[in-house]
Every structure is written in C-alpha cells, then in structure tokens.
Amino acid sequence: EVTGGRATPGTRFADLFVSEEGEDALATLLVDAIDKPVALKTAGEESRDVNVFVTLNNSGRPSVAYIIDITEQRQLETRLAHGEKMRSIGQLAGVVAHDFNNVLQGIIFNYEELMTRHPVGDPSYEYLQSIHEFSSRARELVRMLLAYARAQTFKREIFNVTDFLSEFSILLRQVLDERVELEVKHGRDVPWIKADKNQLETAIINLATNARDAMIAHRNGGKLSIRTARSTGKEAHALGFNYVEDGEYLLIEVEDNGTGMPGFNYVEDGDYLLIEVEDNGTGMPRELLDKIFQPFFTTKEQGSGTGLGLATVYGIIKQSGGYVCPVSSMGKGTTFYIYLPALAAEEIPEPSDIAENTKPVVRPMDMSGRGRILLVEDEDGVRSIAATHLRQRGYEVEEACDGEEALDILTDMPGSFDLIISDVVMPGMDGPTLIREAKDKLGHARVIFISGYAERDLAQQLDDDRAVSFLPKPFTVRQLSERIKQELAGIGGKEAA
Known part of the structure; x- marks a missing residue:
C-alpha cells in the first residue's frame, strides 16, 4: 500500500523512491539509510513521505528494509508551520498597525490645526482636504490590519441575529450589483450572540463583495445566499471542520465531506450560531483556498x-x-461557514434592559470646559498639539513625555488633577503601571487610556476599582473633547455635559 503496488518481485529497491536531486543523490540517501532512518518520497502518482531504515545481515549485506509511512506526520508538521506563520504575520501586522496609528494621529491633529487657519475659500483648503482623504484611507487600511491581527477594539452587545440580518440585508442589496441575486434565509430557534455588530457587518460585506466580484467576472452575475441556523460543534465536525488541539489556523484535510475541498479551523463542542455565506460562482482550487486568509494575498488585478x-x-x-x-x-x-458562540437562555437580557442599553448617547455640543488634565504621551508632536487644543477649550493641561515624568508630577501635586489621559504603550513605565504606582496620588481623577493597539482589560491591571475608559488611536480633537466631557461629567466635578 505504501508503495502503491510497485514493490513486486524483480523491482529494484531504489526504483521505489524518488529524489528531487537525482539518482546519484537517491543512491547516497539509501546508503545512509543503513542503521538509521532516512526521509524519502515514494515513486508513483500518489507519492507518500516515508522513513526508510535498512539493516544488514552477518555478512554485512542489506537484509531487511523497513519503510514507515510518515505522510500524516509531514502534513501535521506543515499545518503547524502554517499556523505559526499565520501567528507571526498577525503579530507583525499588529505592531505595524500600532506604529502607523501613532503616525496617523499626528497627521490628523496637524490637519485639524491647519483647517482652523485655512477655511473654505482659502487656496490651501483643497490640498488639506486631500490630506484628510488620504489619511482616512490609511486609517481604513490600518483598521483592516488590526482586524487580521485580532487587535481591534470591539464594542460587544447582545442581539438577535435574525433582526440584525433583516435590517442589514437592505444595506447589503445596495452593495451588490443588480446582476447578483441576494437570498436571506433565517433558521428556526436561532440563538442570540454577543458580538460587535459593526465588525460582523464588515465581515459579511467583505465576503459578499468578494463573491460579487467573482460571479460578475466569471459568469456576469449569480446568486448569493446567506443562511442562519443553530448548530453545535459536533455538527461542525460532521461537515469536516474537525478538532485540532492547539486551536489556531490550520488546514484540515477532509477525506469525504461531499465537496472534495478542505475546511479550516477546529470547532469546539458547544452551541453555535451558524451563518452560511454561499455563492454559485466558479469556486476556488485547493492551492488558492490554502492562502485566502493570508494578508495581501489577492487574485484580483493589480490595483483592484x-x-x-x-x-x-x-x-x-x-x-x-x-x-x-x-x-x-x-x-x-464557495461557501463560508461562520460559527459564533451561542448565548445560553439565562444570558439573554430582558427586553426592558435591552431598550435601556440601546438608548443613544447624547453628544455634547459645546466642546469647551473646565478641569485640570495630566496628558501623558511619548510622541512629542501628538502631545503638543493635543495639549494646545485642550487649552484653547478652557482646560488646564500639564504635559508629561513618559510614565516616569508623569509619576514625578503626581508626586509633587497629589490629588490636583481631575483627569489623567495616558498612552498605554510607552518606553519605560507604561500607562497601566503609572496608574497603579500613583493610585494614592490620583485623588478623584478619572483615567482615559489612549493607544494604537486595541483595548485590553485595563481595569484588571490597576489593583483598584478606579473607573477607566479607552480611546483608540487615531482620533480627532472633537472625539477627544467629547470623551473628556463625558468623563468629567461622570465624576460630578467641574464639568457638565
């Protein structure tokens, strides 16, 4: 079986194997296989990875050859290496996105400062608008990088997916071409989930636009179906999405699931919401399906x-x-099966609680205010412009370029600040460490953390019950001012919304 029936009497032993380096290299490897295993590939259409081990008799001649099939082991090693590669790319994407967010923060602040000096009608206004458009495009690219790196700031909420998709399908029809038919089918007893609606919309739109482009390019149209259902981990396994112990991105070989194509990821046992996004396009070959989740991989024309x-x-x-x-x-x-953890019945809030949580947040109109702020940011340009804008709005601002300087200021002036705005990642002492070290000197001050990375559970790092909030970079001066108004109003201090 291992040699595909080629190991018959009269066949040369060397003819059972192949080497990419030629017959001379193969002969050398077979000599090396005496008394130690050597990795080779079998000859034939269905080549397999094997370890070959040859023993000698008392006369010193080859006596017995052991051929051990290690194909599955090689496949597992390849999958593990692929998973490690995906993790490494994700980590790199997160670091690049963080650093680029800091750069974008400086660009956005400088743009807003220049807009106050060059209003509509000024010769420079159009150029400034171009800067704004390019920075918005860059921000969107960074957002996608953070999404791939799983480092976005999510605003999770509990919701019914049937209602969500019914409303969202109206927008989706506008995104799709008129040559693409959209069909949405809701399953029975579909579970509630806790997720970020905006991010889930982004994921479905990306799948839909990919399907649209493929169907129009190859068939001048087609049908896109979105279906929901309640599912379980066992049902996912039955489709070929089998359990892989480490739980990272790995390609699972499906011997026979009716498709002849592979699935990705394992699905743990449990209840899930299943969303299927299916198109009737031309499909993808195996070599492309292996790469589709890699960042910057595309089959579209350059620039598309x-x-x-x-x-x-x-x-x-x-x-x-x-x-x-x-x-x-x-x-x-192609069909994409999306499994999201289902909420248990006791986790679903009462309708009155849902209505209370979905009340719109009132945005303050007046951006001016009063209060004393300590601004901690290691990017000099970002810190300087932010401090200038806040002072123009009536706030007293003390600046610190790192955690150590901020700690010195708090030590010299304990309890004198209403609000601490601090970057999370800084050279030396980071933001959470600063707040933890200075907790006896903060008084009633609230804390806003800012960062190019996603929000982490920062409150757990502070060793006390201090209220903290998070503002992801890049943000505008208005967004910063609104958050400050909300925070200072929350302490009932000098500020009112």
Missing part, C-alpha cells in the same frame, strides 16, 4: 484589491471567539 478583505474576515471572526470555515468546489461555488 488590497488583499486584506478575507484576512479581515478571519481576524474579526476569531476575535469574536468564532470560526470561519471555507469550502469550495470548482464549477459550483
């Missing part, structure tokens, strides 16, 4: 795509605690 669409989908679903599993058949189309 960023290669981040499916990478963003992957990151959003994984950060939501779920799994995305594509299956494709050439000539039939």
Whole structure:
C-alpha cells in the first residue's frame, strides 16, 4: 500500500523512491539509510513521505528494509508551520498597525490645526482636504490590519441575529450589483450572540463583495445566499471542520465531506450560531483556498484589491471567539461557514434592559470646559498639539513625555488633577503601571487610556476599582473633547455635559 503496488518481485529497491536531486543523490540517501532512518518520497502518482531504515545481515549485506509511512506526520508538521506563520504575520501586522496609528494621529491633529487657519475659500483648503482623504484611507487600511491581527477594539452587545440580518440585508442589496441575486434565509430557534455588530457587518460585506466580484467576472452575475441556523460543534465536525488541539489556523484535510475541498479551523463542542455565506460562482482550487486568509494575498488585478478583505474576515471572526470555515468546489461555488458562540437562555437580557442599553448617547455640543488634565504621551508632536487644543477649550493641561515624568508630577501635586489621559504603550513605565504606582496620588481623577493597539482589560491591571475608559488611536480633537466631557461629567466635578 505504501508503495502503491510497485514493490513486486524483480523491482529494484531504489526504483521505489524518488529524489528531487537525482539518482546519484537517491543512491547516497539509501546508503545512509543503513542503521538509521532516512526521509524519502515514494515513486508513483500518489507519492507518500516515508522513513526508510535498512539493516544488514552477518555478512554485512542489506537484509531487511523497513519503510514507515510518515505522510500524516509531514502534513501535521506543515499545518503547524502554517499556523505559526499565520501567528507571526498577525503579530507583525499588529505592531505595524500600532506604529502607523501613532503616525496617523499626528497627521490628523496637524490637519485639524491647519483647517482652523485655512477655511473654505482659502487656496490651501483643497490640498488639506486631500490630506484628510488620504489619511482616512490609511486609517481604513490600518483598521483592516488590526482586524487580521485580532487587535481591534470591539464594542460587544447582545442581539438577535435574525433582526440584525433583516435590517442589514437592505444595506447589503445596495452593495451588490443588480446582476447578483441576494437570498436571506433565517433558521428556526436561532440563538442570540454577543458580538460587535459593526465588525460582523464588515465581515459579511467583505465576503459578499468578494463573491460579487467573482460571479460578475466569471459568469456576469449569480446568486448569493446567506443562511442562519443553530448548530453545535459536533455538527461542525460532521461537515469536516474537525478538532485540532492547539486551536489556531490550520488546514484540515477532509477525506469525504461531499465537496472534495478542505475546511479550516477546529470547532469546539458547544452551541453555535451558524451563518452560511454561499455563492454559485466558479469556486476556488485547493492551492488558492490554502492562502485566502493570508494578508495581501489577492487574485484580483493589480490595483483592484488590497488583499486584506478575507484576512479581515478571519481576524474579526476569531476575535469574536468564532470560526470561519471555507469550502469550495470548482464549477459550483464557495461557501463560508461562520460559527459564533451561542448565548445560553439565562444570558439573554430582558427586553426592558435591552431598550435601556440601546438608548443613544447624547453628544455634547459645546466642546469647551473646565478641569485640570495630566496628558501623558511619548510622541512629542501628538502631545503638543493635543495639549494646545485642550487649552484653547478652557482646560488646564500639564504635559508629561513618559510614565516616569508623569509619576514625578503626581508626586509633587497629589490629588490636583481631575483627569489623567495616558498612552498605554510607552518606553519605560507604561500607562497601566503609572496608574497603579500613583493610585494614592490620583485623588478623584478619572483615567482615559489612549493607544494604537486595541483595548485590553485595563481595569484588571490597576489593583483598584478606579473607573477607566479607552480611546483608540487615531482620533480627532472633537472625539477627544467629547470623551473628556463625558468623563468629567461622570465624576460630578467641574464639568457638565
């Protein structure tokens, strides 16, 4: 079986194997196989990875050859290496996005400062608007990188997916071409989930636009189906999305699930919401399906795509605690199975609680205010412009370039600040460490953390019950001013919203 029936009497032993380096290299490897295993590939159409081990008799001649099939071991090693590669790319994407967010923060602040000096009608106004448009595009790219790296700031809420998709499908029809038919089918007893609605919308839109482009390019149209259902981990396994112990992105070989194509990820046992996004396009070959979640991989023409669409989908679903599993058949189309953890009945709030939580947040109109603020930011340009704008709005601002300087200021002036605004990641003492070390000197001050990374559970790092909030970079001066108004109003101090 291992040699595909080629090991018959009269066949040369060396003819059972192949070497990419030629027959001389193969002969050398077979000599090396005496008394130690050597990795080779079998000859034939269905080549397999094997370890070959040859023993000698008392006369010193080859006596017995052991051929051990290690194909599955090699496949597992390849999958593990692929998973490690995906993790490394994700970490790199997160670091790049963080640093680029800091750069964008400076660009946005400088743009806003220049807009106050060059209003509509000024010769420079159009150029400033171009800067704003390019920075917005850059911010969107960074957002997709953070999504892939699973490092976005999520605003999770509990909601019914049937209602969500019914409303969202109206927007989705506008995104799709008129040549693409959209069908949405809701399953019975569909579970509630806790997720970020905006991020889930982004994931579905990315899948839908990819399907749209493929169907129009190859068939001048088609049908996109979105279906929901209650599912379980066992049902996912039955489809070929099997359990892999480490739980990271790994390709699972499906021997026979009716598609002949692979699935991705394992799905743990438990209850899930299943969202299927299916198109009837041309499908994808195996070699493409292996790469679709890699950032910057695209099959579109140059300039037609960023290669981040499916990478963003992957990151959003994984950060939501779920799994995305594509299956494709050439000539039939592609289906993405999205599994999101279902909420238990006792976790679903009462309708009155949902209504209370969905009340719109009142945005303050007046951005001026009173209060004493300590601003801690290691980027000099960002800190300087932010402090200038806040002073123009009536706040007293003390600046610190790192955690150590901020701690010195708090030690010299304990309890004298209403609000601490601090970057999270800084050289030396980081933001959470600063707040933890200075907790006896903060008085009633509230804390806003700012960072190019996603929000972490920062409150758990502070060793007390101090209220903290998070503002992800890049943000505008108005967004910062609104958050300050909300925070200072929360302490009932000098500020009122």
